[in-house]
Amino acid sequence: MNDDLTTPLSDLGLDEYRKAGDALHGAKGLLYNLFKSFSNEKTPRFDEATAKKKLEESTNGTSFESLKGRQWRLFFADFMNNLIPCIKDTEEAKSILYPWSEVQFLIYHDFTSETKTQNVILRFYVQTFLVGFLILQRFPKLMNLYLHNIWIHWTNNV
Amino acid sequence: MLSQVITKVKNQSRPLTPLFGLLSQVQSMDLSNINQSDIDVVLNIANALVQETHINKKVGNKQPKQITTRRYRIQRLTNTINSWKNSDEFIDDLLHLPEIVEKLKSILSIQAKKEAQQELVLKINNHYTSISPFLLKLHYSTTQVYESIRHLLSFERTQDSRSNSKNISFVPIILGMDTDITDTVVSHVNIMGGPSKVIWSKLLDQIKDEFGANEELKSHLFHSSSSNYLKWIFIRQTWIYQNLDKIKEAVQNPQVTFDEAFTSLLPHEKPEDLLFYRSNILPLIGISNGRRKRSTVITTKEGIQFPVLPTVEQAKKSLANLWIEKAPDKTDTELIECFEKGMEYIGQNELIKLGDKIKNIRVFDLRVTLLRILVKLNLQGVFKNHKSGTFTIYIADWIDGTTCLSSSMVVVMINLMYNKELFKEHVTLVREPHPLALVFCAETKVNVVQVIKHLSKMFQNIWKWKLSFKGSDFIFKLRISKADFSASSKAWGNSCGGHFRCTMCNCDFNSKTPMSYKKCIAKTLKSPKDP
Numbered sequence: 001m002n003d004d005l006t007t008p009l010s011d012l013g014l015d016e017y018r019k020a021g022d023a024l025h026g027a028k029g030l031l032y033n034l035f036k037s038f039s040n041e042k043t044p045r046f047d048e049a050t051a052k053k054k055l056e057e058s059t060n061g062t063s064f065e066s067l068k069g070r071q072w073r074l075f076f077a078d079f080m081n082n083l084i085p086c087i088k089d090t091e092e093a094k095s096i097l098y099p100w101s102e103v104q105f106l107i108y109h110d111f112t113s114e115t116k117t118q119n120v121i122l123r124f125y126v127q128t129f130l131v132g133f134l135i136l137q138r139f140p141k142l143m144n145l146y147l148h149n150i151w152i153h154w155t156n157n158v
Numbered sequence: 159m160l161s162q163v164i165t166k167v168k169n170q171s172r173p174l175t176p177l178f179g180l181l182s183q184v185q186s187m188d189l190s191n192i193n194q195s196d197i198d199v200v201l202n203i204a205n206a207l208v209q210e211t212h213i214n215k216k217v218g219n220k221q222p223k224q225i226t227t228r229r230y231r232i233q234r235l236t237n238t239i240n241s242w243k244n245s246d247e248f249i250d251d252l253l254h255l256p257e258i259v260e261k262l263k264s265i266l267s268i269q270a271k272k273e274a275q276q277e278l279v280l281k282i283n284n285h286y287t288s289i290s291p292f293l294l295k296l297h298y299s300t301t302q303v304y305e306s307i308r309h310l311l312s313f314e315r316t317q318d319s320r321s322n323s324k325n326i327s328f329v330p331i332i333l334g335m336d337t338d339i340t341d342t343v344v345s346h347v348n349i350m351g352g353p354s355k356v357i358w359s360k361l362l363d364q365i366k367d368e369f370g371a372n373e374e375l376k377s378h379l380f381h382s383s384s385s386n387y388l389k390w391i392f393i394r395q396t397w398i399y400q401n402l403d404k405i406k407e408a409v410q411n412p413q414v415t416f417d418e419a420f421t422s423l424l425p426h427e428k429p430e431d432l433l434f435y436r437s438n439i440l441p442l443i444g445i446s447n448g449r450r451k452r453s454t455v456i457t458t459k460e461g462i463q464f465p466v467l468p469t470v471e472q473a474k475k476s477l478a479n480l481w482i483e484k485a486p487d488k489t490d491t492e493l494i495e496c497f498e499k500g501m502e503y504i505g506q507n508e509l510i511k512l513g514d515k516i517k518n519i520r521v522f523d524l525r526v527t528l529l530r531i532l533v534k535l536n537l538q539g540v541f542k543n544h545k546s547g548t549f550t551i552y553i554a555d556w557i558d559g560t561t562c563l564s565s566s567m568v569v570v571m572i573n574l575m576y577n578k579e580l581f582k583e584h585v586t587l588v589r590e591p592h593p594l595a596l597v598f599c600a601e602t603k604v605n606v607v608q609v610i611k612h613l614s615k616m617f618q619n620i621w622k623w624k625l626s627f628k629g630s631d632f633i634f635k636l637r638i639s640k641a642d643f644s645a646s647s648k649a650w651g652n653s654c655g656g657h658f659r660c661t662m663c664n665c666d667f668n669s670k671t672p673m674s675y676k677k678c679i680a681k682t683l684k685s686p687k688d689p
Contacts, residue, residue, distance in 0.1 A: 013621025013635055019646060019661065020554070020638040145643065145660055145667045153660075 026154070027104065028069035029146030031076050034096075035064060037139040038087055047086040054082040077104060096134045099127040107154065128154060486523040490625060493526060497533035510597065510612050512605045519597040519609065524572070524616045525623055527592055528553075528634055531574060532627055540584045546629045549580055552637035553620075556591060557610070557645045559601025568609055570595040575637055606648035 009015040039046045055061045058078055059071040067075070075082050079097040087093045106124040132151035135142055482488070482496045485503050497503075505522035528551075535541060552575040560567050571591040581588050595613055599605045617636055625632040641649055646661040659666050 012618045014618065016552070017636045018638055019650065020640050143667075148660055148667065149643075 026146055026149040027107075028072050029144075030150055031072040032064075032067075033142055033144060033146060034076075034135065034139070035072075035083075037142055038083070038093065041087075045088065047088075051083070051086040054085070058082050073104060077101060092138060096131065096138065099130045099134070102127045103131055103150075103154075482526075485526045488526075490529060490627075493529050494533055494627065497530050498537065503527065503530050505593070505596075508612070510608060512597070512599050512608050513602075517597060517599055519595055519612060520593075521613070521616075522592070522594050524594065524620050524634075527572065527594060528574075528620075529625065529627075531590075531592055532625070532632070535581070535584075535587060536628065538584070538587060540581050540587050541628060542580060542582055544580055544630065548624075548631040548633065549577065550633045550635055551575070551577060551580070552635055554638035554640055555594070555617075555636065556640045557606065557649050558642060559645060566598065566600040568595075568597050568599055568601050568605060569593065570609065570613060601645060601648070603648045606645060610649050 009017070039048060039051065052064075055064065055067075055075060058081065059067065059074050061067045061071050061075075076097065079101065083097065084090050084093065103124065106127065128151065132147060135147060482493070482501050482503050484506075485493060485496075486506070488496070503522065503526050505520045507518045508521050509516050510519040511517075554573050554575055556571045556573070558569055558571075560569055570593070572594050573589050573591040576585045576588045595609060597605075597609060599609075621633060621635050623634065625634075639646065639649070641661075643659070643661050647659065650661065
């Protein structure tokens with residue numbers, strides 16, 4: 001706006017201009033934190049060596065510290081192969097990762113061209129809600145900005 | 159406070175949270191348009207919510223009424239939601255979510271199948287929006303053309319794969335520059351007193367023949383890219399440089415034909431080996447390991463210096479007929495004609511003051527860019543046969559910091575928003591992002607603000623422009639500003655809270671106490687900003 005605080009937004013053609021979240025960016029932050037939370041669990045112990053091996057196989061990544069967002073999404077998309085073998089308490093982990101997998105799938109979904117959009121949106125809301133809630137049940141300290149973004153704002157973008 | 163919160167929830171055109179979203183969706187569900195399984199899901203959720211509310215309210219000792227029909231159950235749910243919205247029990251009811259969640263888990267027991275996961279992996283791979291291809295294309299016109307071509311000719315390798323030559327992947331070249339590079343090589347070889355242009359041409363033919371002899375290698379080297387071919391030439395050139403005396407001797411011998419002489423001098427390595435051959439040679443085009451900085455000038459043993467890459471002028475000359483110069487000065491009709499011929503728009507360099515420094519910023523005129531996008535979409539058959547009229551096309555912008563050629567870079571991009579009336583169902587094509595500004599600088603608050611200010615006039619004027627295209631008039635309006643937390647804070651002039659502050663609702667997570675779901679919602683609702 002170049003410090004112009006007097007001209008009405010409609011005169012600048014910006015009356016409908018809004019902020020929106022960047023879903024893909026938000027995913028990286030959450031997935032990094034989620035992975036860290038899984039790997040920091042002492043009992044049952046997380047198998048880091050297997051995780052690193054799976055990382056190389058699935059994403060060509062060399063270190064979890066330097067993964068790009070896309071690599072994180074890939075790693076979690078195939079969680080049955082990549083993550084579940086490293087986690088001993090698999091059932092609870094699966095209950096988080098299955099809905100996440102679907103949320104991730106749906107965020108790529110084109111909500112505008114789908115004839116049954118309402119149904120898809122409904123499922124998206126349910127799964128997003130479940131993901132957030134189940135993550136917090138297992139990792140209460142994970143209520144951070146990234147989870148907040150996904151939980152609160154992703155659904156605004158649909 | 160709660161009444162304000164409730165009012166705010168009720169007034170939201172879009173739900174604030176998945177929970178509210180879920181509830182509002184259920185509330186507004188049109189039963190005639192959904193299938194049986196979806197109805198069951200909704201009903202189960204409805205049942206769970208209704209029962210929870212009943213338990214919570216402890217309605218005497220009575221059991222909840224036997225739910226008989228779906229319509230009735232939906233009605234009950236609607237009443238429940240309404241009661242949530244209209245009473246102070248709203249937040250209290252949230253406390254009983256765990257039970258609801260358990261029920262939701264059982265309801266949604268349909269888990270993602272293996273095929274669905276594979277499809278997701280495919281989607282992630284295909285949907286990946288990379289900035290790099292734009293940069294590769296664009297840098298030909300900048301003063302950093304040297305760097306760009308070097309980048310194109312260099313290997314992209316990960317840290318661990320460096321030790322394994324088979325892991326080398328090549329950066330695709332977008333604009334074919336075989337001729338010019340070859341000419342440059344020829345001129346360099348001449349400077350060195352090496353083979354003449356004719357001999358060099360024969361050498362190239364020789365190399366091409368070699369490729370022709372091995373179809374597998376040929377397809378590997380030439381597949382959608384000429385950079386490998388160029389690299390091959392330069393490696394050969396290196397070899398020639400090292401064996402210059404022998405070559406000179408061979409080609410000057412009237413008893414021996416060039417081909418014979420050259421063949422006898424060729425190294426014994428297979429082409430594949432030579433391509434990955436790195437030790438004991440000084441490549442004229444350095445093979446980058448991604449870290450080592452290389453000189454743009456090579457000094458020969460004789461002390462002759464010559465550039466590794468073609469000059470900016472050479473590169474520009476070779477590409478001049480591929481792009482539109484001074485595009486902003488052209489009329490819409492002229493631009494449409496150029497774009498329909500397949501010409502490219504690569505923006506123009508402008509100066510921008512970033513802090514104490516004056517830097518080049520490559521700016522893509524918004525009008526030209528939008529025109530280019532529409533023409534491209536038209537050529538791809540994305541437009542519907544719509545009736546003539548005036549249409550508004552909304553634009554989304556995206557700002558982010560990235561790295562390019564080992565330097566920080568701020569990138570502003572735009573994309574059209576999908577419009578059902580205008581476009582067929584090629585949503586990805588319509589939404590494809592296009593660059594609007596590129597500047598080599600760090601993504602600091604000052605820099606981002608200056609870049610946005612630099613572009614602001616363009617943004618503010620675009621809605622006044624009416625484009626006549628395909629018998630219709632189009633008006634463009636900015637609709638959405640996308641960015642990550644960092645960039646959006648800086649671009650919108652909010653407090654930059656780093657990893658702690660949400661730029662959408664200003665919710666601050668800079669606290670040692672973990673935030674609960676309840677607090678998170680309450681803070682979001684209390685925020686004066688539009689979510």
